[in-house]
Amino acid sequence: MVGPLDTVLLVALGVLALVFGALVFTLNSMARVTFALLAALVCVGGITAVLGLPYLGVVIVLMMVMEMVIMAVFMIAYMMNPAGLMPMSMLHNKRGALAISGVVFAALVAGIFAVPWPARTGIRPRDTTFQVGRSLMGDQMLTMVTLGFVLLATMVGATVLATRRGRYDRFGDDLDRRPADDPAGGGVGR
Template sequence: MNPGLLSYFLVSAFGIGAVVSGWLVFRTDSMLRAAYWLMVSFVAVGAMLVVLDAQFLGLILILMMSGEMTIMAIFMIMFMMNPAGLNPMTMVHQHRTSMVAGVGSFLVLAWVGVVAEFPDRPAPAVDPTAALGEELLGRSMLIFESAGVALLAVMIGAIALAAKRGRFGDADAGSVEPEIDVDTGSRT
């Protein structure tokens, strides 16, 4: 396969964008910025998908994420004590372990990606959107429909979980804020 120089350039640029914005998600204090940095990361990946000839999937990814990230921002603002990030804060635990785990998984996966030999069978230059449509409503219709049923089940389940009033009265009846003990080491 011989992708053009332009594809290389675009993929590199969007790739750097996806990685940097993904990193900034965890480096910013403002919850709104965190949510929308994540959206920038998704948009960059969607753009890479478009460069890789999967236009429909890339655009659908962007379309889906714009709504989801706004909902995420609303939830972040709801549940964080300092959503606007007007004061600096660090809300992390086991920081070193996670850093090691993150870098380690990156190194292992990147090593696999660079070292392993993959077959070279590029996608033919036909309309991939039409092929996807044939697949969705043909051979793999059962999988597609199962995804739809799963989403319906999730809608019902999510409402049941999050509803304020259930069979046993108010969900928040008698709830009290648990105390935080930051020193976690010696707990009996």
């Protein structure tokens, strides 16, 4: 059951998440924007944990920290003013974005009230981590395995496309040049 302390935590984390979310669009430094977004997502992780899914909550925090830090690197690298010395804005296509976000928000809120929420059947398990694993890896095992391979293939493909030097550059046209011709010496197998 959600007790009074949980309710207070939920409200506090929810408000904080919204505040940080708003800061994403008002701050004028890419580094600050990225970490405001990270703070909002950490609040979401906290909300998930308070709602009784501690594994998912902590994993959200873990993955979001790694992801947002790496994203900060790329966002700053791709910025129009990479040094971040000039103020920037996260707002683009203001009217269109406002319309889209307004419609999506209204639809989501309408969904909260329109969906017939099911009543709880049975008692809540003590440790929800096992149930999460069951529901992800039990009936949906095929989905998860397929997703895993698709993700891996995407990562490998993107890396191959982004790499300037391929195996023919390293090993020669007949792939028989040893040791490999690498710009940086040393490393595994050389």
